[in-house]
Amino acid sequence: MRNRLSSILAVLLLTGNVVADDAPGLGMPLSAQDQADLPAVIMADGSGLPDGEGNALLGEQVFQDKCMICHGPRGMGGSALELVGDRALLATAYPDKGIAVYWPYGPPLFDYIRRSMPPSVPYSLSNEEVYAVIAYLLELSDLLESGAYLDADRLSMIRMPNRDNFTEVYQPVK
Amino acid sequence: MRLIKKSSVAATPSETEKSKTPSATSHRRQFIKRAAGVVSLGATGTATQLAAEKLPESWQVPGGDFSNYGQPRTAIDSPIRWVSADRSLSGDGVSWTPLHALEGTITPNGLHFERHHNGVPVIDPARWQLTIHGAVKQPLVFDLNTLHRYPMTSRISFIECGGNSNSLWHPTPAQAPTGYVHGLVSCSEWTGVPLSVLMDEAGIDKNARWLIADGYDASGVAVSIPMDKILDDTLVALYQNGEPVRPENGFPARLLVPGWEGIVNVKWLRALRASDVPQMSRFDTVSYTDLQKDGSIERFSFEMGVKSVITSPTAGDTLSQHGYHQISGLAWTGSGQVSRVEVSTDGGNHWIEAVLQPPVLDKALTRFRLPWRWDGAPVTLRSRAYDSNGLAQPDRATLLENRGTNMYYHYNAVVVFSIAADGSVRHVYA
Structure with a gap:
């Protein structure tokens, strides 16, 4: 594909049209300020997580107000995906795909919940509320003690128990 | 039931089949007769000679207007998407x-x-x-x-x-x-x-x-x-x-x-x-x-597998006629080009190579067809595809044996339709 494009551009050059470069070069440089204004990309290692913190007590309140209607009480039995499940059931006929087994990293929970939840008003929770609701869900998943709080550092340090159980089908070209 | 040999793909239906099936010409005559009847009713006493000439009705009235953006004909049987959305989150x-x-x-x-x-x-x-x-x-x-x-x-x-x-x-x-x-x-x-x-x-x-x-x-x-x-x-x-x-x-x-x-x-x-x-x-x-x-x-299972499905006949159809039918379907693969599609009409014992319609393009849907005669006995139809990367579409038992039943994505097993003696087509796993 790249070779084919180069040859198209080479033809332009030969026919005498004014194409000084072999690339259009029309992109507008992004200023440092514009870069700083971009919504953060939150990575698996926690880079991009915002300041602030939230605890599981507030998280329970947020969950009951805004999440339970679809995800069910304590993250089970709702119309939306199950959030809390039995980790032992993964290799059975009826697996539970809760957060504890299906999320290999903690920080992407922040990214996804902030951007998409609740779906009727996405990107409406405060950073404190997002940290809090994650703390509550990880408490229900037996990954945090009762009443624990989360911030960027603490969320990044959580080792999700099923992390090493993922295999990658795609293998990069050498 | 027998398959038509490739060399006879373009052959016209046999004489015995013609005698069973009303010909297209006679269908058209009936249509024109009806149309002419309508015209003569609407034009009593003025142009009755038109009825005798059996003209299409549409020759006698101006057609519809132009449109800025053409719309498909809408009818009860027009092709539509089926929609399935979350009831609480449309x-x-x-x-x-x-x-x-x-x-x-x-x-x-x-x-x-x-x-x-x-x-x-x-x-x-x-x-x-x-x-x-x-x-x-x-x-x-x-x-x-x-x-x-x-x-x-x-x-x-x-x-x-x-x-x-x-x-x-x-x-x-x-x-x-x-x-x-x-x-x-x-x-x-x-x-x-x-x-x-x-x-x-x-x-x-x-x-x-x-x-x-x-x-x-x-x-x-x-x-x-x-x-x-x-x-x-x-x-x-x-x-x-x-x-x-x-x-x-x-x-x-x-x-x-x-x-x-x-x-x-x-x-x-x-x-x-x-x-x-x-x-x-x-x-x-x-x-x-x-x-x-x-x-x-x-995870990161990006590439879509080699796959084929018969699109006609399909579940919910009823074949009302014995004799000549065309099996038509689609094949595709995420790893290159479709190299071959085979069809079986006997439970997978024998496979016949279908005709691939050119152009067969990389990572594009490919149309396959196979002319076929149905003798009226119960039968199953299935297709399987192969690609330029040496991959073959698995049958369902093999896919489940390799993958289990907790998969949610990447289902590409052979699809089977059964046709009963009454012509009704169902989707089956057999």
């Missing part, structure tokens, strides 16, 4: 391409399948921007007018949702026509700017092996795509079958990642962030991953 769901009601290989734009995670966003093209940032030498922004000045290229390519056909992981076969089971695949001519050109302009850092892409919709969809694939054949698609990409397919720009599961073909494209590692977003590691028999989970 923007989360799918609509299927009615593959069984279409022919050829190109999907009409209004019938391209949809998978939205939180609805179709309203985007003002005058304010749309694409940002390339992260591990690049010069972060760049492109507006739509600028992007339209770049060299473009076109390719015909399918897009298939990773979850296509996934009802068939269940133990009972779905009784719906082909498109409403397998129609999360569509094929279009996509035109746009090779993403490699834009990435080269930004200057990719040496260690940036991934590109994290997201869109302007409210779903939080973000995916990590290997840079190798981005530089190989990924397009920023601006046109779909010659017209601007439809809103439900990503207007004003979407990624086309040929042969790879639908989710990475990001619609309403917003930002591309080069990175040395994948983001491990929800869409990298939770959805679009597959639970295996041993409890391990496969």
Whole structure:
């Protein structure tokens, strides 16, 4: 594909049209300020997580107000995906795909919940509320003690128990 | 029942069959008689001589008006998408391409399948921007007018949702026509700017092996795509079958990642962030991953497998005539070109090579056909595809043996239709 494009551009050059470069070069440089204004990309290692913190007590309140209607009480039995499940059931006929087994990293929970939840008003929770609701869900998943709080550092340090159980089908070209 | 040999593909129906079936000519005569009758009723006493001449009615009245944008004929049996969305969240769901009601290989734009995670966003093209940032030498922004000045290229390519056909992981076969089971695949001519050109302009850092892409919709969809694939054949698609990409397919720009599961073909494209590692977003590691028999989970399973389905006849049809029928279907593969499609009409004991309709294109839907005579006895029809990469479509038992039943995506097993003595067609697993 790249070779084919180069040859198209080479033809332009030969026919005498004014194409000084072999690339259009029309992109507008992004200023440092514009870069700083971009919504953060939150990575698996926690880079991009915002300041602030939230605890599981507030998280329970947020969950009951805004999440339970679809995800069910304590993250089970709702119309939306199950959030809390039995980790032992993964290799059975009826697996539970809760957060504890299906999320290999903690920080992407922040990214996804902030951007998409609740779906009727996405990107409406405060950073404190997002940290809090994650703390509550990880408490229900037996990954945090009762009443624990989360911030960027603490969320990044959580080792999700099923992390090493993922295999990658795609293998990069050498 | 017997299969027609390839050499007799173009043969006309036999004399015995003609005697059983009213000919097209006699059908037309009946139609014209009826039409002429209507005309003579409406023109009593003025032009009765027209009835004798058996003119088509439409010769005698002016036709309809021009239109700015043509619409398909609407009738009870017009091809439509079936929609299945979350009852409490109408923007989360799918609509299927009615593959069984279409022919050829190109999907009409209004019938391209949809998978939205939180609805179709309203985007003002005058304010749309694409940002390339992260591990690049010069972060760049492109507006739509600028992007339209770049060299473009076109390719015909399918897009298939990773979850296509996934009802068939269940133990009972779905009784719906082909498109409403397998129609999360569509094929279009996509035109746009090779993403490699834009990435080269930004200057990719040496260690940036991934590109994290997201869109302007409210779903939080973000995916990590290997840079190798981005530089190989990924397009920023601006046109779909010659017209601007439809809103439900990503207007004003979407990624086309040929042969790879639908989710990475990001619609309403917003930002591309080069990175040395994948983001491990929800869409990298939770959805679009597959639970295996041993409890391990496969992720980054981008490439769609080799697959074929018969589109005619299909579940819900009733064959009312014995004799000549045409088996017609679609085959595709994410790893290259379809090299061969075989059809069996005897439970998989014998396989006959179907005719592939040219052009057979890389990572595009390929039409196959096989003329066939039905003798009226119960029968099963099935197809299996092979590709240029040496892959073969598995039968269902083999797929389940290898993969278990906890998979959700990437179902590509052989599909079987049974035809009963009364002509009714059902989907079966046998």
